[in-house]
Amino acid sequence: QVQLVESGGGLVQTGGSLRLSCAAPESIFSINTMAWYRQVPGKKREFVASITPSGRTRDYGTFVAGRFTISRDNAKSTMYLQMNSLKPEDTAMYYCRLGLWSEEWGQGTQVTVSS
Numbered sequence: 001q002v003q004l005v006e007s008g009g010g011l012v013q014t015g016g017s018l019r020l021s022c023a024a025p026e027s028i029f030s031i032n033t034m035a036w037y038r039q040v041p042g043k044k045r046e047f048v049a050s051i052t053p054s055g056r057t058r059d060y061g062t063f064v065a066g067r068f069t070i071s072r073d074n075a076k077s078t079m080y081l082q083m084n085s086l087k088p089e090d091t092a093m094y095y096c097r098l099g100l101w102s103e104e105w106g107q108g109t110q111v112t113v114s115s
Contacts, residue, residue, distance in 0.1 A: 002028060002104040004096050009109030012086055016113070020081040022096030022106055029077035033099050036070060036081050038092035038111075046092075049081060050100060063089075086113045 008020040022034065035050035049060045049070035058070050069082040079096060091113050098104035 002098055002102075004098060004104060004106035006094065006096050006106040006109040009094060009111045011112045011114060013114050014087060016086050017082070017084045018086065018111060020083070020094055020096075020109060020111070022079040022081075024077050024079070024096075024098065026077045028098065029072075029079075030074040034072060034079045035097045035100055036079075036094060037097055037105075038090075038094045039108075040092045045095070048094070051079065083111070086111075088113045088115045 002025060005023045006020060008018060010018060012018055031053055033050055033052050036048040037045045038048050039045040047061050049058065049064065049068060051058045051070045051072050055072050060068065067083065067085045072079045091111060093108040093110050095108045096106045
């Protein structure tokens with residue numbers, strides 16, 4: 001099992017910002033697409049963003065609407081999600097995932113946006 005470790009979640013007010021990080025093993029990080037998902041209790045896990053190994057191609061869920069930016073630093077084996085203009089409906093557990101089809105997930109980091 002691959003160890004993916006998220007960090008950076010927390011409590012923020014509406015309109016605020018947070019930057020999430022996901023650290024992965026060096027041996028696999030630079031050659032894999034990485035992705036962020038989020039989940040609210042009782043709902044299906046939702047795609048947030050993905051980034052290809054080179055970082056050239058980035059995709060986002062439609063709800064992002066230009067507010068989030070996914071990035072990666074292959075030298076540090078770390079992926080990031082910069083979240084700006086946060087809304088209460090962004091409140092969720094955020095997970096990083098190895099690729100878009102694997103069952104390799106991190107433990108999650110909680111993001112709570114207060115109104």
